[in-house]
Each structure stands twice: as structure tokens, then as C-alpha cells.
Amino acid sequence: MSLGQLLRRASSKASDLLTFNQSSGSSRILDGEIIYSKNNVCVHPSDVLRVLGEHHPGYLCIHLEKDESLGTTLIITWIPNTRIQRQDEEALREMCEEHMAHLASTMSDHSSDAEYTLQFTENCTQPHSTKWEEQQKVLALEQLYGVFRVDLSQMRSLRLFFSDEACTCGQLVIASRESQYKIFHFHHGGLDKLSEVFQQWKYCTETHQKDQVSDVKACMQFSIRRPNLPSTETHPEENMYKRLDVTIWLNHLNEIGQVEEEYKLRKAIFFGGIDPTIRGEVWPFLLQFYSCESTSEEREARRIQKRMEYEELQQNRLSMTPEEQEKFWRTVQFTVDKDVVRTDRSKQFYKGENNPNVELMRSILLNYAVYSPEVGYSQGMSDLVAPILSEVRDESDTFWCFVGLMQNTIFISSPRDDDMEKQLLYLRELLRLMHPRFYHHLVSLGEDGLQMLFCHRWILLCFKREFPEAEALRIWEACWAHYQTDYFHLFVCVAIVVIYGDDVIEQQLATDQMLLHFSNLAMHMSGEIVLRKARSLLYQFRLLPRIPCSLHDLCKLCGTGMWDSGYIPAVECTLNHLDFDGCPYGGTSATPSPRSAQEGKRGAKDVFTFLR
Numbered sequence: 001m002s003l004g005q006l007l008r009r010a011s012s013k014a015s016d017l018l019t020f021n022q023s024s025g026s027s028r029i030l031d032g033e034i035i036y037s038k039n040n041v042c043v044h045p046s047d048v049l050r051v052l053g054e055h056h057p058g059y060l061c062i063h064l065e066k067d068e069s070l071g072t073t074l075i076i077t078w079i080p081n082t083r084i085q086r087q088d089e090e091a092l093r094e095m096c097e098e099h100m101a102h103l104a105s106t107m108s109d110h111s112s113d114a115e116y117t118l119q120f121t122e123n124c125t126q127p128h129s130t131k132w133e134e135q136q137k138v139l140a141l142e143q144l145y146g147v148f149r150v151d152l153s154q155m156r157s158l159r160l161f162f163s164d165e166a167c168t169c170g171q172l173v174i175a176s177r178e179s180q181y182k183i184f185h186f187h188h189g190g191l192d193k194l195s196e197v198f199q200q201w202k203y204c205t206e207t208h209q210k211d212q213v214s215d216v217k218a219c220m221q222f223s224i225r226r227p228n229l230p231s232t233e234t235h236p237e238e239n240m241y242k243r244l245d246v247t248i249w250l251n252h253l254n255e256i257g258q259v260e261e262e263y264k265l266r267k268a269i270f271f272g273g274i275d276p277t278i279r280g281e282v283w284p285f286l287l288q289f290y291s292c293e294s295t296s297e298e299r300e301a302r303r304i305q306k307r308m309e310y311e312e313l314q315q316n317r318l319s320m321t322p323e324e325q326e327k328f329w330r331t332v333q334f335t336v337d338k339d340v341v342r343t344d345r346s347k348q349f350y351k352g353e354n355n356p357n358v359e360l361m362r363s364i365l366l367n368y369a370v371y372s373p374e375v376g377y378s379q380g381m382s383d384l385v386a387p388i389l390s391e392v393r394d395e396s397d398t399f400w401c402f403v404g405l406m407q408n409t410i411f412i413s414s415p416r417d418d419d420m421e422k423q424l425l426y427l428r429e430l431l432r433l434m435h436p437r438f439y440h441h442l443v444s445l446g447e448d449g450l451q452m453l454f455c456h457r458w459i460l461l462c463f464k465r466e467f468p469e470a471e472a473l474r475i476w477e478a479c480w481a482h483y484q485t486d487y488f489h490l491f492v493c494v495a496i497v498v499i500y501g502d503d504v505i506e507q508q509l510a511t512d513q514m515l516l517h518f519s520n521l522a523m524h525m526s527g528e529i530v531l532r533k534a535r536s537l538l539y540q541f542r543l544l545p546r547i548p549c550s551l552h553d554l555c556k557l558c559g560t561g562m563w564d565s566g567y568i569p570a571v572e573c574t575l576n577h578l579d580f581d582g583c584p585y586g587g588t589s590a591t592p593s594p595r596s597a598q599e600g601k602r603g604a605k606d607v608f609t610f611l612r
Contacts, residue, residue: 033063040188058078061077074197075151158175161526168186172194175517179513243274280393289397361389368403372403422553427490434537434541455518458493495537546571
């Protein structure tokens with residue numbers, strides 16, 4: 001019997017054994033008994049290995065084994081479909097060879113069989129070159145995604161993240177005690193049944209351990225994350241705005257093409273996003289290439305003028321002296337050339353060898369380094385230009401949109417910049433306000449914890465590596481809308497921590513483990529849930545009657561919509577300003593709490609309440 005047939009038979013048997021039956025007694029639980037199985041459970045490669053394909057399905061099976069300390073443990077096994085298929089093909093090939101031998105013995109008596117034999121041979125045999133390439137690909141994949149088998153009781157944690165409202169699809173994340181992660185994707189249901197299995201197992205092991213005295217620590221860190229937020233945790237205006245499509249967009253324009261009410265437009269984009277079909281037209285407004293007060297004729301005239309400026313800029317770059325070219329290549333072009341060939345190459349717009357769009361992206365980045373030599377080029381800029389070019393579809397327009405992005409939004413070119421430290425300061429204060437348990441865990445880790453290395457990439461690349469492209473671009477649009485704050489991306493950071501950071505606290509993860517925890521959640525978090533939560537956190541922040549002086553600048557840089565009721569919250573001094581006699585922001589002092597004296601220079605007085 002081939003491996004594929006064996007697994008299919010096991011799958012049929014497992015359908016009746018999805019959960020434990022406590023009333024039946026432990027004596028009926030047999031070693032090796034399969035209690036769950038599911039085919040087409042996928043493993044996804046990292047970004048650098050996407051050339052081998054984005055989905056690698058396999059067969060996932062869970063069976064029981066007796067355990068002295070736990071009573072029963074679960075063994076999970078995942079076998080790639082390529083391995084199963086190869087076993088079936090080997091069995092088929094043996095059948096083909098036997099049949100061919102039988103045909104050869106009768107060919108002299110049946111000449112008409114020649115045509116049939118040729119046809120059968122063609123069906124059973126592939127061209128050698130194609131077959132060899134397929135075999136090499138299979139071997140490469142199996143080196144990366146071979147058979148996976150672990151004892152779940154020896155793992156540090158199990159996490160189920162549902163990605164649909166029905167709570168049947170999503171991801172299973174297994175973390176070892178050495179902070180190694182394995183992520184399985186359930187695209188075709190079955191995760192709800194697995195959740196039942198794990199819940200029953202957790203109950204059984206906890207019941208068994210009540211009567212046991214053992215130093216063995218099993219995997220009891222088990223949680224389920226469902227893709228919804230209670231109504232009390234969402235913005236009151238959530239779901240009131242539709243996605244900005246062509247019809248709604250045109251309704252925002254008057255007869256000469258001006259945006260009549262910019263604030264309403266930004267609010268609509270903040271809540272509803274933009275339909276992909278009109279991003280190329282709307283994004284230039286968000287990125288300050290076009291003014292909302294400009295008419296259609298004025299915008300066309302501006303495009304022509306800016307195109308001429310761009311061509312002149314490019315000509316200046318191409319006419320550098322040999323000495324200037326050598327310096328430019330060393331300081332800018334060498335890095336750009338390395339980055340553009342590996343940026344978004346799995347996307348259709350940039351796929352293939354000698355893709356002209358890759359060269360356009362390269363030219364834009366090189367020209368920007370000439371346009372703004374004080375900024376130049378830093379790694380990560382290509383990740384920001386690539387989506388803009390793929391939506392705007394024009395080299396000059398994309399360049400000026402990128403200029404607007406760099407000038408009018410919060411962009412960090414290096415983790416060592418003073419601007420990055422300023423943002424980390426704001427983020428620490430927001431966490432202290434909105435998630436004090438997580439903040440105190442950071443404090444307990446010392447300076448390394450307060451550096452928050454886990455979120456540097458979030459800020460540097462605007463969450464592009466954390467969410468699928470469609471969700472990442474939605475977050476970009478919400479940030480670019482500048483609705484009520486210029487720092488909405490920091491509220492997105494806090495939302496990620498609030499939704500996905502409880503494991504860090506419960507397991508008291510160290511700095512490096514915390515970094516690995518959030519890194520392994522990349523592309524497995526729900527961008528829509530995070531966005532909804534971030535909007536809710538911003539709403540609650542606006543309701544505070546007073547704000548800490550540490551966040552004074554965050555509000556000062558906001559647009560007119562930050563406090564659109566006209567009410568400015570009181571500023572309360574919560575820092576020790578060593579270089580000033582009083583608070584430089586005019587903050588009033590508050591009665592210190594007992595905790596504030598212990599927290600020292602970074603500490604803030606615990607005078608704010610916040611609903612998570």
C-alpha cells in the first residue's frame with residue numbers, strides 16, 4: 001500500500017475521532033490512535049524563497065501517545081504532498097513496468113498493439129529534461145519543508161489565529177522552548193476542529209496533573225485568537241464609511257475638479273480605504289503632489305511642469321563627472337542596484353528578467369538621491385517606492401509622490417536616527433498609557449527591552465513586511481489620511497502589541513525571544529483587526545481630558561482634525577526635565593503615585609486610565 005493510500009485511510013478513520021471522550025475512560029485511548037487529520041495544510045516560505053512557490057501543502061495528522069506525567073500527549077506530524085505524490089508515482093511506475101513487460105511478450109502476435117503501447121508509454125513517461133527539473137524542484141522543497149514531527153507536550157506554546165469570521169481558517173503557530181516557530185496555514189477549514197482537540201487535551205492533562213507531583217513542565221501555553229473585536233473596543237463610527245470608489249470619489253469633487261471638503265475626504269479614506277482601481281488618481285493627493293484646492297486644469301499643468309523638472313534632474317545625474325560618478329556609485333548606486341532587484345519581484349508588476357519597471361524604480365531612487373543629497377538613499381526606500389510606482393504607473397508622477405511622502409509624513413531612514421528615538425519615546429509613552437502590563441515588562445528587561453527592537457521594522461517599512469500587500473496598503477492609506485493625528489502608525493504599533501503581545505507577558509519573554517515572537521507573526525496577523533483596534537485606540541486617546549507632557553509634541557504636529565471639537569486637552573507634567581526649572585510644555589504637576597518614585601527618570605505618574 002502506498003503512503004498516499006495509507007494516509008487517506010487514516011483520514012477516513014480520524015473523522016470519527018476528532019475529540020476525546022472523557023466518559024469512555026482512559027483505557028480506551030490507544031497509543032498511535034489518530035484523533036485528527038487534515039490534508040492541504042500549507043507551509044509558506046519566507047520572502048527570499050518565494051521563487052519556489054508561495055504555498056506548499058501537506059498532510060497534517062495528530063495521534064495519541066501515553067505519557068507518565070501527563071497521562072496522554074499529542075504527536076503532530078506534517079508530510080508534504082510532494083512526498084506523498086512521489087510515493088504514489090513510484091507505485092504507479094511499478095504497475096507501468098509490469099504492464100509493459102506483459103505487452104512486450106505479446107507484441108509479436110498482436111501488431112495492432114504497437115500504437116496502443118506507444119500511447120501508454122507516452123502517458124507513463126515524461127521528457128527527461130522536464131522530469132529532471134521537477135525532481136530537482138521537489139528535492140529543493142523537501143530540504144526546506146520536509147516531514148515535521150514533534151511532541152506537543154514538549155513545546156513552549158500553541159497559538160491558533162483564525163482569519164475568517166466563521167473561525168474555520170487561519171494559522172496554527174507552534175513555538176519550541178528554544179523559540180523556534182512552525183506555522184501551518186489552514187486555507188480550507190478544519191482549524192475549528194483542531195481547536196476542539198487542543199482544548200480537550202489541555203483539559204485532560206490539567207486534570208491528570210492535579211494528582212501528580214512532577215517537575216516536568218508541559219506545553220500549557222495555549223490560546224485562541226479570533227478575528228473580531230467586541231463593539232466596546234471599536235470606534236463608534238466603524239463600518240459607517242464605504243470604500244472610496246469612483247462614484248464616491250467624484251462626489252467629493254466639484255465641477256472644476258477641486259476637492260470640496262478635504263477633511264471629509266480624509267475621514268472617508270481613514271475609515272473605508274481606497275478602491276485599488278482609483279489609487280493611482282487619489283494617492284497623489286494624499287502624498288502632497290496635488291493640492292486639494294487645485295483644479296483639473298491646474299493639476300495637468302503641474303504634471304507637465306514637474307515632468308520637465310524631473311527630466312532635468314535625471315539629465316544632471318547622467319552628466320556627472322567621472323569623479324562624481326565614482327563617489328555616487330560608492331555611496332548610493334551600489335546599494336540601490338542591490339535593493340531594486342530583490343524588491344517585490346514576486347509581484348506581477350515586477351516579475352521576470354529585464355523587467356522595465358525594475359529599471360524605472362531604480363531611476364526614481366537614484367534621482368531622488370540627487371534631488372535630496374542630505375537624505376540620499378537608505379535601505380527600505382525601495383520598499384516604499386515599489387507600491388507607489390505599481391499604482392501610479394508613471395515615472396515622473398511616482399517620483400514626486402515619493403518626494404511628498406518623504407517630506408510630509410514621518411519617515412525614518414535609519415534605526416540610529418534621532419527621529420527614530422523620538423518615535424520610540426512616543427511609542428513607549430503610548431504603551432504605558434494603553435497597555436501598562438506590557439510596558440512594565442519592557443521596564444523589567446532594562447534598557448534592551450525599552451529599545452523595542454521588535455517594532456523597528458514596523459516603523460522603518462511602514463508594516464510592509466508584517467501584513468499581506470492588500471492589508472499593508474490599507475494601513476498606509478489610513479496613515480496618509482492624517483485624520484486626527486500625524487502619528488497614526490504608532491497607534492497601529494500599539495494595536496499589534498495589544499492584540500498579539502499577551503504571550504510576551506505570560507511567558508516573560510526576554511528581548512531576543514520577544515523579537516523572534518513578533519518576527520514570526522509577520523504575514524500571519526489580521527491587518528483589518530489591527531486597523532480597527534488602532535482606530536479605537538486613537539478614539540480613546542482623544543477622549544482623555546489631559547495628556548502627559550511626553551506626548552505633547554505628538555499632538556502639536558497633528559493636523560486641524562486632531563481636536564476637531566476645538567477642545568485642547570490639559571497637559572500634565574509626567575517627566576523629570578533635568579535641563580529645565582519647570583515643564584517646558586507648560587504642564588501642571590500632579591500628585592505622584594507611589595510607583596512613580598520607583599520608576600525614576602523614565603517613569604511616569606500613573607494618573608491616566610485607559611480601556612484596552
